[in-house]
Amino acid sequence: MPMPQITITTLLPVIFALTLILPLSACTGSADLPDTAPAPAATAGLTTPDSEANNQATIQQVDINLMESFPVQVNVRIAGSLPNSCVVLNGFNTVQTNHEFVISAATTYQTGGNCAEQLQPFDQMVSLPVVGLPAGTYTVTVEGANSVSNSFALAVDNVAPQAPQVEPDSAAISGIVWEDTCRVLADGAIEGACVSDGQGGYRADGIFDNAEARIPDIEVTLSAGPCSNAGSVLSATATDAAGTYLFGRLQPGEYCVAVDAESAGNAGRLLPGGWTYPGVNVSSTTVTLAENGYQAADFGWNRGPAVAPDSGGSAVSCRDEALFVADVTIPDGTVLAAGEAFEKTWRLQNTGSCTWGPDYSLVFAGGDSMSGPERLPLTQVVKPGETLDVSVQLVAPAAAGVYRSDWQLRSGDGYRFGSGGESPFYAQIEVE
The missing domain is CATH 2.60.40.10 (Immunoglobulins)
Structure with a gap:
């Protein structure tokens, strides 16, 4: 049977029909196909940073430490956490108004990477500008995503004593000997500035304040070299009516300043008792003098014993070991x-x-x-x-x-x- 001949004229209606049907098929099937490539799956525990994320620090604990010195130094320990690994703690800004310190956590948010969604703990120490402040109670508020407050007290005006006038072209060492008070009363109450001795008892705190008495007529000696290897005594003097002594006209170098509580001149004025400053049972201190310089070397004495463990005082908060x-x-x-x-x-x-x-x-x-x-x-x-x-x-x-x-x-x-x-x-x- 001969094959029928198909001419171009015969195919035109068919081609025209296909051009109408195929586009319609493509449009009706687009609901089942994605318009764009699928987004990659997010990594577990990670988020992509954005500028609206909470980038503040959460404050959990604020502790205040008063350093053993005069003028008193105050450090604030701040513990808390950041919301994720992209938040960076840049430090703290401190503003004082009258008897209040406000410490603000400064944080920034690092963009351009993935952030671990877990809390990032921090533990920082901030020093407060307290030299020159009058006596009183001060509030410290640390602000971040929240705020936590604590307070401390200055028993006396926190003003550094003025250095004595030193003769030109010479150096000097000066200081005081004071009675560091801590005792227990008959009813068991504690009087004075008492701290734990780390062994279940109490002792004086080793910090001078103006309410404590200075001790006159105490012999103080000066030797050449550090106290660990001091030479013979170069000079000796006694505290005046204000409990102050002075070694002047000194050359630059290392010196050992000491007070012997058991010496003939001192025993009757000091014993019984013990040293609380420059350290517990420490009766000497090494001083390094620069040319034309001045250094202070103070000594605190407690006419102990202070408070015995069974004397009725409060319990010791912790033990050093x-x-x-x-x-x-x-x-x-x-x-x-x-x-x-x-x-x-x-x-x-x-x-x-x-x-x-x-x-x-x-x-x-x-x-x-x-x-x-x-x-x-x-x-x-x-x-x-x-x-x-x-x-x-x-x-x-x-x-x-x-x-x-x-x-x-x-x-x-x-x-x-x-x-x-x-x-x-x-x-x-x-x-x-």
Whole structure:
């Protein structure tokens, strides 16, 4: 059978019909197809930053620490959290109005990346400008996404004593000897500025205020060199009617200022009792004088005992205790060259119930100081159970031999403690 011939004229109606049907089919099927490529699935626990996110800090705790000094220094410990990893804490802005401090958390939101949706904790210390403030109670409010307040009191005007007039072309050391009061009354009430002694009792706080009496006629001695290796006594003087002494016309260098409570001239005026400043049972302090400089060296004395644990006073809030864990650097017996500088680091664990902060210090406790500082404040907060690597810069002595330098920790209220009680941790070296 012959095939029928199909001409272009015959196909035109068919082609025209298809051109109408195909576009209609495409439009009616578009409801089942996406107009654009699907968005990528979000990663679990992450969000994309945007400019409207809450970028403030949540304040959880505000603690106030009064440092052992005069004028008093006040540090505020602020603990809290940030909402996610894109919020950055840039610091705190402090504004004082009369008897109120307002500390505002300054945060920024970093855009352009993913943010972990989990709280970011922070723990910061802020110093308050309190020198020169009058006595009274002050409120501290820390503001962020919320606000938390606390307060502190200045017992006396927080004004630094004026340095004595020093003769031209000379340096001087001056200070006071004062009675640091803390005692228990017959009804068990505590009178004076008492703090925990870390052993279940109480003692005077080691901070001078104008309400406390100064002690006249106390002999004070001056020796050349640091107290750990002081030479013979260069000079001796006595406190005047205002409890003040002065060593003038001094050359630059290191000196040891000391008060011997058991000396013939001092025993009748001081004993019984004990030193509370420059440290608990510490009767001397090393002073470094610059050319034409002036340094203060004060001594606080408590006619103890203060308050016994069973005297009816309130319970001790926490206990200071440490444990030596390891020598991180310079193990005992390390051989060093004469005059060689080195860094000694110990690892300690806080085995007490008090939290260590910037008001705690590493302090020299005996032996050879190896040119180390008398006191070195801690730079971080260490909670009970946590460990701390604490370091000090030392220098090997010039002569050959075996040397040991003893160190302890000191709390903000002056209580000294070492490993397992009062035992010092130490650096022991051999000098060739």
